[in-house]
Amino acid sequence: MGEKITRPAKSADLRRARLLKDALQRGSPPALRHPQDPSLADRSTAPTNGTADHLEVQRAYLDQLVEDAPEAISILEKGFRITRINAEFTRMFGFTTEDALGERIDSLIVPPDRSAETRWIRETLENGQKINLETKRRRKDGTLVDVSISGAPIRVSGTQASVYVLYRDITEQKRAEALSSALYRIAQRTSTAEDLQQFYAAIHNIVGELMYARNFYIALYDSDSELLSFPYFVDEQDPTPAPKKLGRGLTEYVLRTGEPLLATPSVFEELVQRGEAELIGAYSLDWMGVPLKIGNNSFGVLVVQSYTDSVRFGERDKEILVFVSQQLASAIDHKRNQEALRRSEARYRSLVQSAVYGIYRSSLDGKFLDLNPALIAMLGFDSAEEVLALDPKKDVFLQPEEQARLMDEFRRSGRLDSIEVRWKRKDGAAITVRLSGRAVTSVEEPDEVLEIIAEDVTERRVL
Incomplete structure (x- = not known):
């Protein structure tokens, strides 16, 4: 069993092989010509079988070309x-010559849809x-x-005699395109998902396009609370687990080692025997998890699993999940x-x-930009809009020069420390206000603004 079975060579095959070898040794393979080519007519001294020899060489070249083609x-x-297939057809689709000859190509490898x-x-x-065209075909x-797929008619003497069809496996190309698209999405x-749950659901859909x-x-994992939580969990067998302390599950194993894991039944059994893992939840046939990492720090795990023999994961799936996890980790950290x-x-x-104190933000020329309810009440107005319009x-x-003194103090020290000024309320009453604050900048407001706390100290001054 396992021995190679060699088909007995036919005399025609041997003859073609010999002629091909001779032609290659001469270094000048003959042009493929029809036996009635006039250029052959003047070879009256050639043996009668010379034309036959040329045809045999032509056939040998064509046979070799078809059989050794990468498509x-x-x-x-x-x-x-089907009247002929080559070795690559058998390798790609699984059908032997005996399986294919005489069969309609559409019933053999074309999906019903x-x-x-x-x-x-x-x-x-x-x-x-x-x-x-690019499409899908069905294996045995x-x-x-x-x-x-590339195909064209074959014509003999101006009449369509047959058709040739070439198939090139573009699985790797499609996988690369799908992965690139997934990472982009x-x-x-x-940047577009409004909350994390919506974001996780979108990631699930994207991964589902790449694998089961x-x-x-x-x-x-939250290092502050030391709890492992499951913010997104979709499973045919188990409900969403509650947050928990780290244990000996496969999720914790990946989190602990920082390495991807494809836990087939034999791998899981080995981990259990070594005390590295234990069964938590329903038993899955294949469990595959990859760490979510920022730098060397693993803060989570991305997992897919299968409960059925018809779906098994492989190293290729693990590689894809690792690529996704790298992008996902950055995205989760950002979110x-x-x-x-x-x-x-x-x-x-x-x-x-x-706050009971007035708090406001202003431009360097003193105009109010934002304020809290306490400041509105301090000035005797009913709404923020009224104050912002002032x-x-x-x-x-009360005295305009006090605002200039305030700005001079800020320019001198870069902050305001308990500077007292006199303000007037909406009803005209004067109040004494103690101001403290500093200048800040932000991405939204690259120009400096003042953040100031205002305390009404009028009654203290009366005392």
Whole structure:
């Protein structure tokens, strides 16, 4: 068993091989010509079988060309039935010569949902035109392969005798294109998704285009709380786990080692025996997880898993998931920072809005840009819009020169420390206000602005 079986050589095959060898040794292979070519007529001294020899050499060259071609080749005759395939056709689709000869090409390798495409190909070739397209074809085992197809009619004496079709496997090209598209869309989603849940769902859909991802989850570790949480979890067997301390599950193993893991049943069993992992949740046939890392720090794990024999993961899938995880880790880190910034801003605004002291932001010429309710009440107005419309120099400072003194102090020291000034309220009443603040800049406002706390000390001055 396993021995190579050699087919007995036919005399014609031996003759063709010998003639081909002789021609190659001469270094001048004959041109492919028809036996009635007039240029052969003056060879009256040649043996009678000279024309036959030339035909044998031509046939040997063509046979070798077809058989050794890097593309899968099929020759089709009437009814688009196969009369010849080459070795690459067998390797690509799994059909031997015995399987294919006499079969219709569409019933052999064309998926059922491509019938309209098949009709177009047939009509185009029958009209004497060439075809070029990228599509899918079916292997003997039922799986699909991405192929680039080129085909053209073969004419003999002006009449269409048959058709040749070439197939080139473009699976790797399509994978690269899909991966590139996926990474681009992940980057795009990073800036467009409104919240993390929406973002995680979009990532799930993108990964699902690259591989089987019916069971998919993202786990994130918070070093402050020392909890492992599962912000996105879709699974056929298990419910979403509650946040937990680190244990000995496969998720924690990947988080601990910082390395991708394809846990087939044998790999999982080995990890269990070594005490590196234990079963948590439903038993999956294949479990595949990759770390989410920023630098050398693993802060989460991206996981897909399968519960069925019909879906098995391989090293190629792991490589793809690693590529996705690198982009995803950066995106998650960016989104988490955005969320943290939003929460911080919300807390800051809450503090400002509820403060008993007046707080405001102004330009360097003193114009109000933003203010809190306490400052509105301090000045006796009913709304922020009324105060923002004021000219502070004329409408707020009791003595306009005090505003100039305020700006001089800021330019001298870069801040304001308990500077007292006199303001006037909406009703004209004067109040004494103590001001403290500093200049700040931001991405949104590259020019310096003042952030100032205003405390009404009028009653203290009376005492």
